[in-house]
Amino acid sequence: MLGFWIIAAATALATVAILGRVLLFGGSSDESTDAHDVQVYRDQLRELDRDVARGVLNEDDAERARVETSRRLLDADRRAQAAAAPATAPRGLTFAVLAAACVLILGGGIGLYSIAGAPGTPDLPLATRIELAEAARAERATQAEIEAELPDWAGPPPGADAEYLAMVDKLRAAMEERPDEIEGQELLAQHEGALGNYRAAHAAMARVIALKGDDAASDDYTKYADLLVLAAGGRVSPEAEAALRAALERNPEDGIALYYLGLMYGQNDRPDLGFPIWRDLLEGSRPDAPWVGPIRTQIDQLAAMAGVDYTPPAMAAAGPIAGPSQEDMAAAADMTPEERLEMIRGMVDRLMDRLATEGGTAPEWAQLIGALAVIGDTERARMIWGEAQTVYADDPDALALIDGSAANAGLASPRALDAGSEPAQAAETDATVETVDEMLQRLATQGGAPVDWAALIVALAAEGDTERARVVWGEAQSAFAAHPDAVALIDQAATDAGLSDPVGFSAPRAGPAPVPSQAPEALPGPDADDIAAAAEMSAEDRTAMIEGMVAGLADALTTDGGPPEKWVMLLNSLGQLGDTDRAAEIWAAAQDYFADDEAGLARVRPVAEALGIAE
Structure with missing residues (x-):
């Protein structure tokens, strides 16, 4: 302890000594420097005279140098005189200030340490500090x-x-x-x-x-x-x-x-x-x-x-969201319908588990919502939507992305499952292994999940029947035109299979799709014979076939009417065909049909607005 006081006293005295030197001799340093400059400039003037005498400089150059050096000499002399001025301060006053500073430094330091410090406390070895920290941790508040000590729950957030x-x-x-x-x-x-x-x-x-x-x-x-x-x-x-x-x-x-x-x-x-x-x-x-x-x-x-000097590693960019590989798609062609459904459900479940345990990005939450809707599990999709809104409540950009995915998936609003309720399950189908032709027949007559269409496209391409694979690709895009997540999965499978473009009516591969407030049904597609025949058709014949399908639906709705989903489906289809004039006529007919049903018209309006035909 005595050693501490000796060191503290020596430090205080050294501080006082430095302060005293500044007070007593503060101007000497500047004065010495300026006096040196004066001497240097005088020497330069004498050197100029010698250079002229030796013929090194002519008289004109020497005169210009003398003027500049003389100016600097005068400036240095003024600074030297100013620096010497403080030395004329009364010595008695200087000593009085120095004495007051000594009392303040020494007395103030001792007083401050007696209040904030701990005189008499020995140093704590590292082992002792660790022992005390562990004891405090073991005895911390339960x-x-x-x-x-904290306030009680204030109730649900406003606007819940x-x-x-x-x-x-x-x-x-x-x-x-x-x-x-x-x-x-x-x-x-x-x-x-x-x-x-x-x-x-x-x-x-x-x-x-x-x-x-x-x-x-x-x-x-x-x-x-x-x-x-x-x-x-x-x-x-x-x-x-x-x-x-x-x-x-x-x-x-x-x-x-x-x-x-x-x-x-x-x-x-x-x-x-x-x-x-x-x-x-x-x-x-x-x-x-x-x-x-x-x-x-x-x-x-x-x-x-x-006590560590640490620099965190640079932030790396997040990788793309993983989807099914080409091998997964190829294997799906030989699966039973149940096995294919289990494959896509397994992918969705793995993503859901990872988001629940590790969290993830807003695009991953949006992908999960869309994927659940695609496989028919809309109740669980709505529950995940609600959870994602809670997770990203303070991130408007993330919420916009998530809400947009939910809208594209046809979800009306987020919600939670009731206790004990089960998510909707896709209907089971025949568990026998299908050939490509059987799969083609089933999808044409009964429809199927996006993974089924993707598997069929890959299977046809693997057999070398690329033309028919492209036709099926176009039909799949038509069936899921209102579901960007499903179209993305199908497009990825077709691209991995080596196909370049679909044939026939297809969803655009760039730009936003119309956003219905409910998931529309797919257009009633052609049967297996029609699809097979479409491969042999010219582009004009294929377009005519598709336009005929759309015209049939338009006639049915304008004559007998139908639910909002059918009108949404028709407007989507006309938009994909680029027939905005006919779409405007259908929108006018929908307004008349839903004149007394504001809720029904509200479900159709977003598609009309997306097509630019709404008032």
Whole structure:
């Protein structure tokens, strides 16, 4: 301790000595410099005279140099005299100021340290500091104690959908009656969290884990920990830490659990443990992983606390969203209808699982919504839409992308599933292995999912029947013209199969498609014989065949009327054919037909506006 006071006193005295030198001799340095400049310029004038005498300079050049040097000499002399002026200050006043400064520095330093410092406290070795930090972490506030300090839930956010809130109320009541229903408790945790009621959400998630017992997965514990942290205002409580460690025991690479574990160490004076967790997680993650952004904004501070000079890696661009490969499409041609449906469902389920556990980009959420709608799972698509709106509530650009995908998929509004309800399932079909001709016949008469059309196109191209593959491609684009996600999947399959362009009526491959508010049905397509014959038709004959199909639908609607979906389908088809005049006539007929049905007309209007024919 004595050594500390000796060092402190020596430092204070050195400071006073420096200050005294400045006060007593402050002008001497500048004065000396300016005096030196004066001497230099005088020497230069004498040197000019010698150069003229030796004939090195003529008189004119020497005179110009003398004028400039003399000017500099006068300036330097004025500065030297000004620098010497402060030295005339009274010496008594200077000593008085110096004495006051000494008292202020020495007395003020001792007084400040006695208040803010800890005299008599010995230095803490690293091991002791770590031991104290661990003791403080073990004794930190529990989840209940933290929540008791925070305000209670203020209720649903303003403007929340009344239908959605009513369904959440029903879900709560159902779980009070059936508390052992795992799926219902999972839904309750999800939707309580979406409403910001994190205490109720983590209570429901705790019930899920208790019901699952040893079958509880890493994802279950991660969701539980996430809700605990949110309920605690961002603090990682001992209960949340226990859940995180349970998640990492089951999956050591759980990114969300690792993020929160690093955060916990940072909050509890252990940056030496938190920093390497965040560093490894950041360097090993995709750039669009949900924890990358928060880590990047905080890791510099955590590294500094750990005593590490660290520069985060440059941000890499996110890669494209993965779709089915050419091999997947080729294999689908030999699958049964059930197997093909399972293939596309498996792709959708994998994307859904990844978004639920790791998060993702707005385009991936939009892709999932569109894919669910394409396979007929509209209820789950609407639920994902609602969840995506919650995730990107503060990102208008992302919301616009997601809402646009939902509208293109024909979804009217986002919603959540009721407890215990099951998503809509596609109808099962014959499970026998189809030949290409049988597949062609079935799609022409019964229709099918986009993956079925894609598989048929790939199969025809593989057999070398590229002309018929192009015709089927055009028909598939016609069938799904209002569904950009489906058209994109079909186009990708055709391109991978080596086809360049479709034949016949096809959706445009660039530019926005009309956005109906409900998913329209496909135009009634030609039968298998028509498709086969179309391959032999001229371009004019094929166009005439397609126009005949559209004209038949137009006659039926203008004569007998029909639901909004049929009118949307007809306007879409006329738009694809480029017949805007006829589309304007159909729009006028639709306005007359729905004169007393504002809701029906509202479902048709977006397509008319997209075609530029609405008033």
